[in-house]
Amino acid sequence: MYKILIADDEPDVVSMLRDYFEINGYLVLTASNGAEAIAAVSKMPDIILLDINMPEADGLSVCRRIRDSVSCPILFLTARIENNDKIAGFTAGGDDYIIKPFSLDELGARVAAHIRRDHRETVRRNVLLCGSLTIDYTAKTVSAGGKQIDLAKKEYSILELLSENAGQVFDKERIYERIWGYDAEGDSSVVAEHIRRLRAKLGRYGEEKHIETVWGMGYKWIL
Numbered sequence: 001m002y003k004i005l006i007a008d009d010e011p012d013v014v015s016m017l018r019d020y021f022e023i024n025g026y027l028v029l030t031a032s033n034g035a036e037a038i039a040a041v042s043k044m045p046d047i048i049l050l051d052i053n054m055p056e057a058d059g060l061s062v063c064r065r066i067r068d069s070v071s072c073p074i075l076f077l078t079a080r081i082e083n084n085d086k087i088a089g090f091t092a093g094g095d096d097y098i099i100k101p102f103s104l105d106e107l108g109a110r111v112a113a114h115i116r117r118d119h120r121e122t123v124r125r126n127v128l129l130c131g132s133l134t135i136d137y138t139a140k141t142v143s144a145g146g147k148q149i150d151l152a153k154k155e156y157s158i159l160e161l162l163s164e165n166a167g168q169v170f171d172k173e174r175i176y177e178r179i180w181g182y183d184a185e186g187d188s189s190v191v192a193e194h195i196r197r198l199r200a201k202l203g204r205y206g207e208e209k210h211i212e213t214v215w216g217m218g219y220k221w222i223l
Contacts, residue, residue, distance in 0.1 A: 002115055005029040005045035007037035007062070008077060009054045013100075017049065020104050021111075034062045039223070041066050042128045047115050049098070052078045052089070060092045067093030068146065069127045069134045073114035128163055130223055131207050135163055144205035154179055155198045158191070162211065162221035171218035195219060 004026045006017045011032070018028045029045055031037040034057025037050065048070075052059035063074055073095040080099070089097060095114060098107055128135040132144045140156060142149045151159065157179045162170065170178075176188040199208040212222050 001025060001027050002046040003027045003029065003044065004111065005031065005037065005040050005043075005048045007031040007034070007040070007049065007054065007059070008051035009033060010051070013051075013077075016104075017107075020108065024108060034058060037062050038065055038129055041070055042130075044070075044126065045072055046118070047072050047111055048074045049111075050074055050076055050094075052076050060088060063089070063092040063094055066129060069129055069136070071118070073118050075111070075114065130163065130210060132205055133202070133207050133210070135159070137164070144202075144207060147205075149201055149205070151198070151201060152194075154194055155201070158194055159198060159211075162219060166221045166223050169214050169218045169220045175219070 002025075004021050006014055006021075006028060007030070008014050008017075009032050014030050014032070018030060021028050029040050029043055031040050033055045036056075037048075037054070038057070041048075050059040050062060054062070057065070059076055059078075063076075067074070074093060075096045075098055076089050076094050077098050077100060086097065096110065098110070126137040128137070134143045136142075137160065140160075142151060142156065142159065158175060161175065161178055172188040172191040175191045180190075195211060199211055202208045202210065210222050212220050214220055
């Protein structure tokens with residue numbers, strides 16, 4: 001089952017497209033503004049329909065933000081288009097334009113064609129976008145603003161554990177067991193030092209807020 005992300009601030013458009021693609025066997029994700037669209041990318045859609053005029057972040061801004069982290073096709077939805085608009089969209093990383101109003105059957109055919117092409121040509125990546133951070137779980141890298149953050153192996157492992165379980169509290173003992181192993185020599189006090197170093201590195205990009213201390217309990221990742 002292919003997964004499609006529909007990002008549009010018009011509820012009627014979203015409802016119509018959701019119904020159409022669900023009937024045609026797609027798993028549908030929706031977003032009503034740019035911030036929600038960026039967050040939904042972590043669910044790894046196979047294709048994105050992106051309205052150009054959205055609140056919080058317009059479609060072009062969203063496309064530029066996510067393009068280096070996702071390889072799936074991005075199709076812009078727009079009420080009008082001129083050559084300068086097309087150039088801006090393709091420069092941002094878009095793959096196609098859909099002009100409103102549109103034929104649902106034509107849109108469905110174009111979406112299917114882009115998915116077929118994409119699955120022949122690309123390998124999907126497992127990523128999480130969080131603030132300015134891009135966490136690539138496949139490559140095991142973390143970057144901010146396009147610059148890679150150098151993390152020690154244990155630092156990355158802690159970040160991976162917390163970010164993959166956002167909102168869940170892990171105490172130091174549990175983190176130590178998961179990262180160092182049950183039979184490791186040492187104790188859980190090293191976790192706090194690794195958390196401190198990790199926060200410092202993220203803090204250089206203003207992203208240390210994602211690791212929250214839950215006093216008396218442990219640590220959790222905040223999106």
